[in-house]
Amino acid sequence: MCGIVGYVGYQDATDILLNGLAKLDYRGYDSAGIALVHNNQIKIDKYKGKLEVLAGHLEGENRPGKTGIGHTRWATHGKPSDANAHPHPSEDMSIAVVHNGIVENYKSLKNELIENGVTFASETDTEVISHLVRSYFDGNNILEAVSKTVKRLKGAYALCICAANEPGKIVAVKKDNPLIIGIGENENFVASDVPAIIEHTRQIYTLSQGTIALVTADSVELFDEDLNPITAQVEQVTWSAEAATKAGYEHFMLKEIYEQPDALQNTFGSILDGEAIEFEDFPLDKELLSGISRIYMAACGTAYYAASYGKQIIEKIARIPVEIDVASEFRYKNPIISEDTLFVAVSQSGETADTLESLRLATTSGAKVLSITNVIGSAIDRETRYAIHTNAGPEIAVASTKAFTTQVICLYLLAIELARLSGKLTPEEYKGYRKAAFDAPEYAKSAITQNDAIKEIALKIAEAQSVFFIGRGVDFCCAQEGSLKLKELSYIHAEAYQSGELKHGPIALLQDGSPVIAVCTQSTELFDKTLNNIKEVKARGAYVFAIAKKHMESEIIDEVDDLLLIDDGPDELSLIPAAIALQLLAYHTAVALERDVDKPRNLAKSVTVE
Numbered sequence: 272m273c274g275i276v277g278y279v280g281y282q283d284a285t286d287i288l289l290n291g292l293a294k295l296d297y298r299g300y301d302s303a304g305i306a307l308v309h310n311n312q313i314k315i316d317k318y319k320g321k322l323e324v325l326a327g328h329l330e331g332e333n334r335p336g337k338t339g340i341g342h343t344r345w346a347t348h349g350k351p352s353d354a355n356a357h358p359h360p361s362e363d364m365s366i367a368v369v370h371n372g373i374v375e376n377y378k379s380l381k382n383e384l385i386e387n388g389v390t391f392a393s394e395t396d397t398e399v400i401s402h403l404v405r406s407y408f409d410g411n412n413i414l415e416a417v418s419k420t421v422k423r424l425k426g427a428y429a430l431c432i433c434a435a436n437e438p439g440k441i442v443a444v445k446k447d448n449p450l451i452i453g454i455g456e457n458e459n460f461v462a463s464d465v466p467a468i469i470e471h472t473r474q475i476y477t478l479s480q481g482t483i484a485l486v487t488a489d490s491v492e493l494f495d496e497d498l499n500p501i502t503a504q505v506e507q508v509t510w511s512a513e514a515a516t517k518a519g520y521e522h523f524m525l526k527e528i529y530e531q532p533d534a535l536q537n538t539f540g541s542i543l544d545g546e547a548i549e550f551e552d553f554p555l556d557k558e559l560l561s562g563i564s565r566i567y568m569a570a571c572g573t574a575y576y577a578a579s580y581g582k583q584i585i586e587k588i589a590r591i592p593v594e595i596d597v598a599s600e601f602r603y604k605n606p607i608i609s610e611d612t613l614f615v616a617v618s619q620s621g622e623t624a625d626t627l628e629s630l631r632l633a634t635t636s637g638a639k640v641l642s643i644t645n646v647i648g649s650a651i652d653r654e655t656r657y658a659i660h661t662n663a664g665p666e667i668a669v670a671s672t673k674a675f676t677t678q679v680i681c682l683y684l685l686a687i688e689l690a691r692l693s694g695k696l697t698p699e700e701y702k703g704y705r706k707a708a709f710d711a712p713e714y715a716k717s718a719i720t721q722n723d724a725i726k727e728i729a730l731k732i733a734e735a736q737s738v739f740f741i742g743r744g745v746d747f748c749c750a751q752e753g754s755l756k757l758k759e760l761s762y763i764h765a766e767a768y769q770s771g772e773l774k775h776g777p778i779a780l781l782q783d784g785s786p787v788i789a790v791c792t793q794s795t796e797l798f799d800k801t802l803n804n805i806k807e808v809k810a811r812g813a814y815v816f817a818i819a820k821k822h823m824e825s826e827i828i829d830e831v832d833d834l835l836l837i838d839d840g841p842d843e844l845s846l847i848p849a850a851i852a853l854q855l856l857a858y859h860t861a862v863a864l865e866r867d868v869d870k871p872r873n874l875a876k877s878v879t880v881e
C-alpha cells in the first residue's frame with residue numbers, strides 16, 4: 272500500500288512532501304520519490320530504499336518548487352528499484368504521476384503505447400498512466416487529459432498528477448483506493464491518509480469513488496469522471512496523529528482484518544486478466560505443467576495453514592499429489608525432491624529463515640521453485656524463479672490476517688488453473704470456480720459485518736483456561752489457524768483437532784463449560800459428521816460455539832450454545848469468512864484480556880532466525 276502526498280501553495284514543497292511521506296511510513300514501502308514543478312519544468316528524485324536515502328540525495332541540493340507530488344512505493348508490478356520508484360514521468364518530462372493501487376489492464380495499454388512509439392523506463396503498471404496523460408495533453412488541459420486517461424483504466428487506484436506547463440495545479444483521482452484533500456490557507460494538500468497532513472490542517476475532503484479533484488493553492492474543485500462539478504462536505508479531523516495512522520481503528524490488527532475484502536480484490540489485480548488466470552511471474556502453461564508430477568509446500572505458522580488448505584484444494588480440484596511440511600521440519604528431513612517437483616514456499620514477509628532455507632534446499636535438489644509472498648523484493652521472492660504476489664498491502668500487526676486470506680485465494684486460483692491445464696475441469700466448471708474467486712471479497716464481508724456478535728462471544732472465551740477448535744477437511748485448516756490466532760493474541764491455551772480425532776484421546780480433557788469452537792462450513796457429508804462430533808462434546812458438558820453456513824441453521828441451531836452463520840458461498844472458499852470470524856474472535860478476546868494486540872509477547876513479525 273503506497274503512500275501519496277501532494278502540495279500546492281506558497282512554501283517550498285520538498286520538506287512538506289518528505290515530512291508527509293514519513294508520516295505514512297506505517298503503510299510500508301520499499302522506495303520513495305518526489306517531483307517538483309518549477310519554472311515550467313518537472314524535476315524528479317526517486318530512489319529504492321527508505322526515505323532517508325531520498326533525503327540524503329536531496330541534502331544540499333537546491334530544489335525549488337511550490338507544487339509537488341511525493342510517493343512511497345510498496346512494490347506490486349516490478350521489483351523495488353530506482354527505476355520502478357514513483358513519480359513516473361512522461362518521456363518528455365512534461366507530466367509526472369504517483370499512483371497507489373493496481374492498473375489491471377496495464378498490459379494491453381502498454382502494448383498500445385509501445386505500438387505508438389512510446390519507450391518505457393520502468394516495469395510498473397503506473398507508467399502507462401504517465402504516457403496516456405501525455406498523449407491526451409495539449410499543454411494546458413491537464414484536468415481534461417487526466418479525465419480522458421482514467422476512462423481507459425481498469426482497476427483500483429488513487430492518483431496525483433502534475434504538469435510542467437501548469438505549475439500551481441495538481442490533479443488527484445480516487446477509485447477504490449483512499450485519497451483525501453487537506454484544506455489550508457493559501458495552500459492545499461493531497462494525501463493517502465490523514466497523518467501526512469494533520470500537522471498542517473484538520474479540514475479535509477475525503478474523496479468519494481470516481482472523484483477527480485483539481486487542486487490549486489487557493490481552490491479545490493471536485494468533478495465526477497465526466498468532469499461535471501460535484502460537491503463534498505468538508506470534514507473536521509478529530510483523531511490524534513497516532514490514531515490517524517490506524518485510520519481510527521484501535522489496533523492495526525483490527526484495521527487489517529477489515530481491509531480483507533479490499534486486499535482480496537487487490538490480489539486479483541495481478542492475477543486475473545479478463546477471462547484468464549495469468550500469474551504475472553509464473554508462466555504456468557501445459558508445457559511447464561507436463562514437467563510437474565507432484566507439489567511440495569513448506570511454510571511456517573499461519574502461512575503453513577494456508578499451505579494445508581492449498582494441499583486440500585489442489586488435490587481435490589486438480590488431482591495432483593501435494594505434500595506439505597512446516598519449513599523447520601522440511602529442512603532437516605532429507606525430503607524427497609526431484610526435478611518434477613513444484614516446490615512452493617508460502618510466506619507473508621518473504622524473510623522467514625526456515626522457509627528461505629527450505630526453498631534453497633529445494634532449488635539445489637532441482638525442483639521448480641515458486642514462492643507466494645506479500646513482499647516483492649523480499650529474500651524469498653528474489654530467490655525463487657517463479658513468484659505469485661498476494662498484494663495484500665503491508666501487514667503491520669504481528670498476527671497475520673489479510674496475508675492468510677490472500678494466500679488462500681492465490682492457492683485456490685493456482686488449484687483451478689492447474690485443474691484447467693490438466694483437463695480436470697470442463698469450461699463451465701472452470702468458469703464457476705473462477706466466478707467464485709471474484710465473489711470472495713463479498714463472502715469475506717459476511718463475517719466482518721458480524722463483528723459485534725463475535726465480540727459478545729469473545730467475552731465468554733476470555734474466561735477460559737483452554738479452548739478446543741475442531742473441524743474436518745478445509746474446516747480443520749481453519750480450526751488450526753483459529754487456534755493459533757487465539758493463543759498468540761490472548762495467551763489462552765488452544766488446540767485444534769480434526770473433529771473425528773477427539774474421541775481418540777483429547778475428549779478426556781472436556782468438562783463442564785470447556786469451550787469447543789466448531790468450524791462446520793462444508794455442505795457435504797462432513798457437515799453431518801462434524802454435527803455428530805458436536806453432539807459428543809455437548810454430551811460431555813462442553814460449551815460449543817459453531818461457525819456454519821446460513822442454510823445449515825435449522826440443523827445445527829439446537830445442538831450448539833452460540834452460532835455464527837456466514838453466507839451460503841462455495842465450500843472451497845468458506846475458509847475465508849470462517850477464518851475472519853476466528854480472527855475477530857481472537858482479537859476481541861485479547862482486547863478483553865488487555866493484551867498487547869499488535870505486538871504479542873515473545874513474538875516478532877518476521878522470524879529471520881532459525
Ligand code: M6R
Nearest residue numbers: 572573574618619620623670671
Ligand atoms: O512471514 P511469514 O508468513 O513467513 O511468517 C510465518 C509465521 O511466522 C507467521 O505466520 C506467524 O505464525 C504469525 N504470527 C501468525 O499470526
